[in-house]
Amino acid sequence: MERIHTILAIAAITFAIGAVGVIVRRNVIVVFMCIELMLNAVNLSFVAFSQSVGNLTGQVAVFFVMVVAAAEAAVGLAIFIALFRTARSVESTSATELRL
């Protein structure tokens, strides 16, 4: 068992935990944090593969994923505030305005 195998396995397990959180939790801010968890798991495997292959392109990909995550955080939190303003709650079950 080499080190990279352990790291990849940990990344996969963390991704699965984050996916369970996205499905099960109803507080949208916690769902957002679970998405961050999944993004980080993928970033970790990017860096592990980058080290295994022996070039730095994977680390550049992680850098751009971080940029997108920062943009996502800014827009996502603004959406949460707008949701709280209209629904008085941040539970995903309370956002039903578009439901037929």
Added chain:
Amino acid sequence: MSVTIAILSVCMLISAVSVVAARSPIVSALALVGNLITVAAFYAAMNAHFLAAVQILVYAGAIVVLVLFVLMLLNVKGEAGKKSDFILRVGAAIIAGFFLLTVVPIWDGWLGLSNLSAPEGTVRAIGKLVYTDYVYCFEVASILILIAVVGAVTLGRRARIPNIASE
């Protein structure tokens, strides 16, 4: 497997589970900080020094602070007593099982990965790549950030449309 990697793995799994399982969103956010710092330690252990620093600055420093700010601004309480649907839980377990299947080829060594030592991910090396081979990606990323800023401001301010309609 070295002792460092073992300790980091345990920290990572414990903090990930507590992000999902904590009743209070504040506890989730703090567990997320722990998780992000553990990932930064993994990066440092894999010679990705620049990413380790950026991970702590951007994720633990900026994004989680923003999340905590919104949590406290909205004064979010823990979820009410009722649990989510049984079917939802079963579906989550099935989907997690599918994702966990990806561990099997890793464990059996089908991928033929080795611990080649990559060149160190210093600021110099990463910066050279970003500003030469990936310079267009870099420009697109800056436009994306600009769009996100405009979107956040537009979403964040109060809508004026109802007032216009009532006048």
